[in-house]
Amino acid sequence: MTAVRLADYRPAPYLLGRTDLTVRLWADHAEVEAELAFSPNPAAAEQGPAPLKLAGIDLTLEALAIDGRPLDPAHYTLERDGLILHQPPQSPFVLHSRVRLHPHSNTTLEGLYVSGGLFTTQCEAEGFRRITFHPDRPDLLSRFRVRIEAEQASCPVLLCNGNCLETGVLERGRHYAIWDDPFPKPSYLFALVAGVLEEAREPFETASGRPVQLRLHVEPGDLPFTTHAMTSLKRAMRWDEERYGLEYDLDEYNIVAVRHFNMGAMENKSLNIFNSKLVLADSETATDGELERIESVIAHEYFHNWTGNRITCRDWFQLSLKEGLTVFRDQSFTADLHGASLNRIENVGLLRNTQFREDAGPTAHPVQPDAYEVIDNFYTTTIYEKGSEVIRMLHTLLGEKTFMNGMALYVSRHDGSAATCDDFVQAMDDAAREAWSGRPAAFDFGQFRRWYHQAGTPVLQIQRHWNGERGELTLHIQQHTPATPCQPHKQPLVIPLAMGLVGQGGEALPLHAAQARQLPPQWGHHSQLVVIDQAETELRFTGLPQQHHPPALSLLRQFSAPVKLELGRPVAELVHLLAHDSDPVARWDAGQLLLRRGILARSQGEPDQQLEEELADAFARILADPSLSQASRAMLLSLPGQAELEDAASNGDLSPDPPALFAAAQALRRHLGEVLEEPLLQLLEACEPQWTAIWPQGQGDRRLTGLIWSWRAAAADAGVIDQARQAVDGPSMTLARLGLSALQCHDLPQRQAASDAFFARWQHKPVILDTWFALEAAAPFGDGLARVQRLLEHPRYDPNAPNSVRAVLGGLAGNAPVFHAPGGAGYRFMAEQIAALDQRNPITASRLAKVLSRWRSYGSERSDQMRAALEHLDSCKLSTNTREMVELSLSQ
Ligand code: PHE
Numbered sequence: 001m002t003a004v005r006l007a008d009y010r011p012a013p014y015l016l017g018r019t020d021l022t023v024r025l026w027a028d029h030a031e032v033e034a035e036l037a038f039s040p041n042p043a044a045a046e047q048g049p050a051p052l053k054l055a056g057i058d059l060t061l062e063a064l065a066i067d068g069r070p071l072d073p074a075h076y077t078l079e080r081d082g083l084i085l086h087q088p089p090q091s092p093f094v095l096h097s098r099v100r101l102h103p104h105s106n107t108t109l110e111g112l113y114v115s116g117g118l119f120t121t122q123c124e125a126e127g128f129r130r131i132t133f134h135p136d137r138p139d140l141l142s143r144f145r146v147r148i149e150a151e152q153a154s155c156p157v158l159l160c161n162g163n164c165l166e167t168g169v170l171e172r173g174r175h176y177a178i179w180d181d182p183f184p185k186p187s188y189l190f191a192l193v194a195g196v197l198e199e200a201r202e203p204f205e206t207a208s209g210r211p212v213q214l215r216l217h218v219e220p221g222d223l224p225f226t227t228h229a230m231t232s233l234k235r236a237m238r239w240d241e242e243r244y245g246l247e248y249d250l251d252e253y254n255i256v257a258v259r260h261f262n263m264g265a266m267e268n269k270s271l272n273i274f275n276s277k278l279v280l281a282d283s284e285t286a287t288d289g290e291l292e293r294i295e296s297v298i299a300h301e302y303f304h305n306w307t308g309n310r311i312t313c314r315d316w317f318q319l320s321l322k323e324g325l326t327v328f329r330d331q332s333f334t335a336d337l338h339g340a341s342l343n344r345i346e347n348v349g350l351l352r353n354t355q356f357r358e359d360a361g362p363t364a365h366p367v368q369p370d371a372y373e374v375i376d377n378f379y380t381t382t383i384y385e386k387g388s389e390v391i392r393m394l395h396t397l398l399g400e401k402t403f404m405n406g407m408a409l410y411v412s413r414h415d416g417s418a419a420t421c422d423d424f425v426q427a428m429d430d431a432a433r434e435a436w437s438g439r440p441a442a443f444d445f446g447q448f449r450r451w452y453h454q455a456g457t458p459v460l461q462i463q464r465h466w467n468g469e470r471g472e473l474t475l476h477i478q479q480h481t482p483a484t485p486c487q488p489h490k491q492p493l494v495i496p497l498a499m500g501l502v503g504q505g506g507e508a509l510p511l512h513a514a515q516a517r518q519l520p521p522q523w524g525h526h527s528q529l530v531v532i533d534q535a536e537t538e539l540r541f542t543g544l545p546q547q548h549h550p551p552a553l554s555l556l557r558q559f560s561a562p563v564k565l566e567l568g569r570p571v572a573e574l575v576h577l578l579a580h581d582s583d584p585v586a587r588w589d590a591g592q593l594l595l596r597r598g599i600l601a602r603s604q605g606e607p608d609q610q611l612e613e614e615l616a617d618a619f620a621r622i623l624a625d626p627s628l629s630q631a632s633r634a635m636l637l638s639l640p641g642q643a644e645l646e647d648a649a650s651n652g653d654l655s656p657d658p659p660a661l662f663a664a665a666q667a668l669r670r671h672l673g674e675v676l677e678e679p680l681l682q683l684l685e686a687c688e689p690q691w692t693a694i695w696p697q698g699q700g701d702r703r704l705t706g707l708i709w710s711w712r713a714a715a716a717d718a719g720v721i722d723q724a725r726q727a728v729d730g731p732s733m734t735l736a737r738l739g740l741s742a743l744q745c746h747d748l749p750q751r752q753a754a755s756d757a758f759f760a761r762w763q764h765k766p767v768i769l770d771t772w773f774a775l776e777a778a779a780p781f782g783d784g785l786a787r788v789q790r791l792l793e794h795p796r797y798d799p800n801a802p803n804s805v806r807a808v809l810g811g812l813a814g815n816a817p818v819f820h821a822p823g824g825a826g827y828r829f830m831a832e833q834i835a836a837l838d839q840r841n842p843i844t845a846s847r848l849a850k851v852l853s854r855w856r857s858y859g860s861e862r863s864d865q866m867r868a869a870l871e872h873l874d875s876c877k878l879s880t881n882t883r884e885m886v887e888l889s890l891s892q
Pocket residue numbers: 122124125263264265266267300301323379
């Protein structure tokens with residue numbers, strides 16, 4: 001396999017002005033005619049006349065001509081993955097081609113394919129080359145005009161990007177539509193849909209008065225489930241106008257929901273295509289979490305219209321330019337709508353359990369990678385979530401106003417073109433320069449850029465010296481980033497550290513230090529920002545109360561940087577922070593640290609009784625604290641995720657024992673459920689009146705209900721077990737699912753009954769049934785592999801729907817006791833499934849293959865077995881996608 005390198009980037013030798021397509025859809029194939037208007041690129045002129053390379057995969061070439069003259073076969077070479085024109089004209093010319101393709105048998109879900117009778121496309125990153133021969137590179141923006149022809153009966157709706165110019169009837173029951181997109185775009189943003197669809201339509205008027213038709217297309221029968229998505233879209237459009245001053249730019253905006261889709265959703269210009277699970281929903285069929293996720297993904301794709309489409313990426317190394325920024329924007333949107341702290345806490349949890357894990361394994365890579373083999377493998381949590389953290393740090397360091405000036409500069413400079421991550425940082429740099437004029441720079445932008453190039457999660461090691469007589473606190477801070485594949489040595493980064501001190505009475509202490517800067521009040525009381533940019537830093541805070549114990553140290557408020565902290569704060573200090581920290585994120589994190597310690601101790605067979613007692617007391621106070629919302633209570637009491645526990649357990653020579661950690665977490669739930677019985681049951685009653693309130697109302701009460709159910713079910717509370725069982729028959733999907741998860745770990749007749757009832761009720765709704773598949777696959781008892789095997793053979797299981805595959809195989813991977821059971825059968829099973837899946841859908845297979853990548857981090861026996869499973873996979877016939885993942889995992 002050959003790597004693509006950032007260092008090899010060259011401008012395209014030929015510019016592309018127009019991409020004109022005629023797409024004819026038939027019952028068993030499709031035909032695509034393309035007219036591509038090329039001209040030599042003056043920016044590449046020094047290199048002299050170059051051949052023209054067009055990418056093309058699984059296409060049968062039927063005709064090829066330049067300016068109307070058929071091309072002599074001697075003048076081009078047809079290869080497995082494209083076409084090379086040896087001596088194209090050195091003046092503008094039109095290349096005409098006609099190809100035949102087979103969307104009906106395309107199970108890769110890339111290019112043009114059929115999902116449930118619907119013709120649909122997916123082009124990002126390199127799917128357009130499965131539709132026609134084309135340069136298919138993101139820095140070539142062209143105007144698209146597309147004529148679609150299809151049978152009227154099976155394809156009454158014909159959609160493409162831009163505006164529909166014309167429709168008409170053809171012979172033999174066929175018809176056509178012509179679409180024109182006035183905005184030049186890269187080929188990865190092309191989309192086409194044809195089939196039987198029902199439509200929800202609503203008008204929208206932009207801030208400047210442009211009328212826009214919002215159209216949501218779904219399979220017949222699904223119209224009742226489109227209201228939430230439509231409302232979300234309108235909210236997102238308004239928000240982008242109000243917060244970023246960015247308006248929509250076309251006459252219509254289409255969203256199509258499809259069942260078979262590799263990812264969540266896709267931002268194709270004016271024709272978003274969505275995984276149907278991210279569109280179809282109401283409170284009876286979707287949980288609170290799903291409703292919020294749908295709202296945020298609708299917003300994410302909409303926000304791409306500016307950050308991604310109007311300004312696109314020069315090459316795929318710049319992927320985080322659009323993804324990191326757009327994730328940052330969608331997170332801000334959700335924070336504005338539903339509360340910043342809860343949203344932040346959820347995102348921090350996600351980052352720790354996915355991105356930190358990626359950073360610590362063989363697939364670690366920088367936010368801007370410098371080489372890849374298969375770009376599909378780079379749609380990672382590092383590109384998305386860490387990319388967003390990097391933007392958030394810029395926002396923190398610059399402040400809202402300067403950040404927004406930088407955004408405006410970025411948009412005005414690069415609108416209508418393909419940009420780089422560096423262009424974005426440069427715009428921020430220039431805005432900062434202006435804001436700081438005459439003053440010293442607050443940090444060095446050149447050094448900040450290292451965040452884009454250096455992989456791995458930085459660690460801050462902190463030592464504290466407290467001089468109680470003088471009321472003086474000194475922090476000695478060392479930063480280092482562990483080595484990652486290909487990057488053995490790391491340099492110091494610019495790390496914004498938000499912090500505060502909490503006094504003995506729980507009050508926020510004002511603090512002063514030469515290097516610190518006061519943060520606005522939403523950061524908690526008396527929060528200070530310190531920029532850590534050296535390998536070693538010393539901070540001195542003076543004028544603090546003269547007392548024996550140091551004030552409690554609240555660090556990384558709002559999780560101001562994607563780093564890990566190492567400092568041994570005593571239990572009492574963490575308990576104090578958990579009770580009083582004015583920053584909700586740091587407050588939550590203090591509890592997380594205590595929980596982590598408690599679970600780790602239990603997993604090693606030595607429960608820390610004192611810690612657990614203090615924790616239970618602290619939780620009792622939280623449950624009783626009238627100033628807290630139910631949502632905050634639920635958040636503060638939630639246990640850390642399995643990935644995070646494994647990470648915490650792999651310090652030094654210790655390697656994590658996933659089933660032991662899983663059991664320890666469950667045992668701690670049971671313990672807390674027992675000792676907190678009274679307050680928990682009281683709160684359960686208090687939550688009940690809100691159970692059926694419509695989202696977002698009542699979501700905190702439902703979340704807390706779920707937590708109480710799972711703790712009390714672990715403590716074998718018959719009343720709660722019954723309640724959880726009944727929820728499956730009730731009107732709220734959120735409660736139904738919380739009931740199922742509360743029963744999930746217990747091999748009880750009530751669990752079986754709940755699962756059967758859920759299946760019976762939803763068996764005809766695939767989107768909902770996937771959650772049943774996932775729960776069954778993740779049940780941590782009995783013969784787990786046999787159960788998974790039965791699920792894979794279940795008549796309702798659709799092996800071509802990535803959602804179903806991820807439900808079952810992802811459910812198994814998250815089922816610590818079964819997947820990691822002694823003997824390694826779980827690993828072998830997974831490897832065989834991945835090999836089989838890879839034959840149908842390489843993108844989904846290689847994403848799944850990551851679950852085997854971290855074999856080195858487990859103890860010797862597991863590690864050998866997992867490696868053996870990977871080696872088995874390596875010996876199979878694999879796609880380049882999956883091969884890259886497997887080889888990466890084995891070689892590091
Ligand atoms: N660009 C999409 C998004 O983040 C994700 C995606 C990538 C979808 C590749 C399909 C294929 O919004």
